[in-house]
Amino acid sequence: MQRTIDETNRRRAKQIAYNETHGITPTTIRKSTQEIFAQTSVLDIKDVNDELANGPVQLTLSAVLDEQVEYKTVSQLEKAIKQVRKEMDKAAQRQDYMEAASLRDEVFRLEGLLKEMKA
Structure with a gap:
């Protein structure tokens, strides 16, 4: 336990020295409740209804992609992988x-399908 505390203190001192050398003043990240809720994976149905009431919902590629989509050719699948990667970026x-992690998982799934098609 003491080794962990000592290591933490060493890193903290190193960070403080770096900040002072480069004139950096650390600031607290401040986010609104809405920003925090928007980043969580679990949505309250009330929030979803509020968003629907406020106008059209912007769907991301991962929300539109369905696992049941069949790719008939390798080129179609490669094109889909490229598009999902672009959305992930x-x-x-x-x-x-x-969202980026969700899209990354989708890329992995599509790459698995691509391997199966090429085999």
Whole structure:
């Protein structure tokens, strides 16, 4: 336990020294309740109804993709993988990591299908 505390203190001192050297003042990240709820994977039905009442819902590619979609050719599947990766990168740039992880899982699933098709 003491080794862990000592290591934490060492890292903290190193970070403080770095911040002072580079003129960085750490600030607390402040997010609204809505931002926090938007990043969670579990949605309250009330929140979903509120979003529906506020106008059209923007569906992401992962919400539209269905596991039952059949890809008849290798090129169709490769195109789908490329498109999902592009959406994953966009989600990561928006810092929507839950969506990016979901899209990453979809890429893995599609790559598995691609391996099966090529075999």
